Amino acid sequence: MQRRKLVAGNWKMNGVRASLSELHAMRDAVRAGQASHVDLLICPPATLLAAAVTAVDGAFHIGGQTCHDAPSGAYTGEVSAAMLADAGARYVILGHSERRTLFGETDAMVRSKAQAAAEAGLIRIVCVGETESERLDGRALDVIERQLAASLPDAATGADMIVAYEPVWAIGTGRTPTLEDVAQVHRAMRTALVGRYGEQVGQAMRLLYGGSVKSGNCAELMAAEDVDGALVGGASLKSADIMAICAAIHAV
Ligand code: PGA
DSSP states (O other): OOOEEEEEEESSSSOOOOGHHHHHHHHHHHHHHTTTTTTEEEEEOOHHHHHHHHHHTTEEEEEEEEOOOSSSOOOOTOOOOHHHTTTOEEEEEEEEEEHHHSSOOOOOHHHHHHHHHHTTEEEEEEOOOOHHHHHHOOOOOHHHHOOOOOOOOHHOOOTTEEEEEOOOOOTTSOOOHHHHHHHHHHHHHHHHHHHOOOOHHHHSEEEEEHHHEOOOOOOOOOOOOOEEEEEESSSGGSSHHHHHHHHHHHHH
């Protein structure tokens, strides 16, 4: 099945209003046709969401980095899926490994957030991935399959859910798994998704790879079967870097 590639940028806790100039540059590059072969998404911090939506002016999409599972209420400091949607977000990243390890998010919480996000009309990008010791112990596939089973909600369509494979040890480290390892995980994820949601939905869902994606390594990574795009951290902060990634995918 032909799945259009998605390049999703995760700005994490980076970006102030001055950073909107990077979004203006991305908007202009997209309008000039530099990313016409991919879907582009940037997920800035929540403080910049509404301004980011205005800045990109419909040239590409803006998303959130997490959400609470309640629509509103007494949850000081939290942001709901409905609030992200209200600010103009179309996507939300859920269960990023930094959320899981630094903020104690469990599979059950990720699943509940994914349900809430769908109710708010957001496309969910649910992240899974093994730690280095789990990979060295030969448990990577088991861990990923367990995370998928427990983090994904029962109701999903091919269009409203995306899964990102992000090996924890590859995030921000400059290290990436071998092409064979990426292909093996993505194949296993595809099989699990088809088993869970049926052939049509499971085949339509996009599977992203994330972890130290750069313009220099992404053509190779994106060429692996069942890799339908990239979740990019550090290299998504600058327009030149993310556009170079989009350009490299062109060659795939
Ligand atoms: P990185 O981060 O590209 O900086 O490794 C990826 C991510 O955390 O999504």
